[in-house]
Amino acid sequence: MRVFPRFELFFLAFYTSLIVLVGVLVFFMTGSGETLILAALLLAFYLALALGKPLRRRRAARAQLPGEWREFLQAQSPFYRGLEDKGRAGFERDVRLFLAETRIAGTGGAPVSWQSRLLVAAGAAIMLHGRPDQEPPLRDGVTVYPGRAFDRNYRAGQGNIAGQAPAGGPLLVAEKSLHEGFADGHDGTNVIIHELAHYFDHEARKGGLKIVGASGVEMDWREAIAGEYRTHDFAASALDPYAAQNEAEFFACASEVFFERPGHLAAIHPGLFSLLVEFYGQDPRTTIMKGDR
Numbered sequence: 445m446r447v448f449p450r451f452e453l454f455f456l457a458f459y460t461s462l463i464v465l466v467g468v469l470v471f472f473m474t475g476s477g478e479t480l481i482l483a484a485l486l487l488a489f490y491l492a493l494a495l496g497k498p499l500r501r502r503r504a505a506r507a508q509l510p511g512e513w514r515e516f517l518q519a520q521s522p523f524y525r526g527l528e529d530k531g532r533a534g535f536e537r538d539v540r541l542f543l544a545e546t547r548i549a550g551t552g553g554a555p556v557s558w559q560s561r562l563l564v565a566a567g568a569a570i571m572l573h574g575r576p577d578q579e580p581p582l583r584d585g586v587t588v589y590p591g592r593a594f595d596r597n598y599r600a601g602q603g604n605i606a607g608q609a610p611a612g613g614p615l616l617v618a619e620k621s622l623h624e625g626f627a628d629g630h631d632g633t634n635v636i637i638h639e640l641a642h643y644f645d646h647e648a649r650k651g652g653l654k655i656v657g658a659s660g661v662e663m664d665w666r667e668a669i670a671g672e673y674r675t676h677d678f679a680a681s682a683l684d685p686y687a688a689q690n691e692a693e694f695f696a697c698a699s700e701v702f703f704e705r706p707g708h709l710a711a712i713h714p715g716l717f718s719l720l721v722e723f724y725g726q727d728p729r730t731t732i733m734k735g736d737r
């Protein structure tokens with residue numbers, strides 16, 4: 445994540461220039477000094493509104509993570525443990541930016557513990573680590589359900605749904621499953637990685653992402669992942685059997701294994717692995733394996 449995303453800087457510069465330009469033009473056409481005062485007021489009003497977010501991000505980027513947060517990440521995340529100093533500083537900054545920008549609430553707006561908020565942010569920071577220009581695709585925030593699961597009627601503590609990624613709503617995750625996803629960093633199961641992967645996938649499909657496949661040929665993201673899904677040997681798969689459901693679940697399950705058992709995935713499914721390296725802009729084997737020492 446960038447402290448100041450480029451597209452936002454572009455809009456800021458564009459509207460600032462537009463207000464100044466129109467103000468000066470009207471002044472030259474009418475000769476009325478009031479026009480300049482009006483343009484200056486309009487500019488001040490616009491900047492007061494538009495600068496709120498960049499200033500908030502700058503504050504978040506400059507802050508430090510509390511010591512106990514670092515200790516918690518150290519204990520919970522092999523990925524974090526495996527990062528060099530520079531990578532770790534970037535990871536921590538992503539965590540702070542994510543938390544400054546993303547609404548994370550319990551059901552009914554209940555507060556969420558810092559540990560659970562930190563694990564959600566860590567999931568996003570892991571997945572964004574190789575893509576500094578990308579923002580987390582979570583416009584509607586995250587809702588944390590109490591207990592291990594919820595059911596189809598969204599009753600907490602019932603059913604067996606650990607998480608869900610509705611396209612037009614917040615990411616849903618059951619708190620106990622969120623923690624369990626990190627408790628064993630090498631079992632290839634991590635619900636927050638799985639649900640975030642669905643949002644990244646939505647965004648890539650919507651944006652018509654182009655990607656270079658194992659063959660070195662640029663192709664549409666949809667085609668690339670569909671091709672892997674079609675040719676995947678599910679009988680000898682490194683992925684959870686749920687991956688066979690459809691392309692979206694295939695990618696989400698593959699992302700969990702990619703970030704938790706990258707060596708295993710690379711050995712068994714090299715084509716899928718290199719597609720994910722391309723998609724996520726990183727090879728987690730280096731990070732995870734260092735974190736294991």
Ligand SMILES: [Zn+2]
Binds near residue numbers: 638692693696
């Ligand atoms: Zn899923």
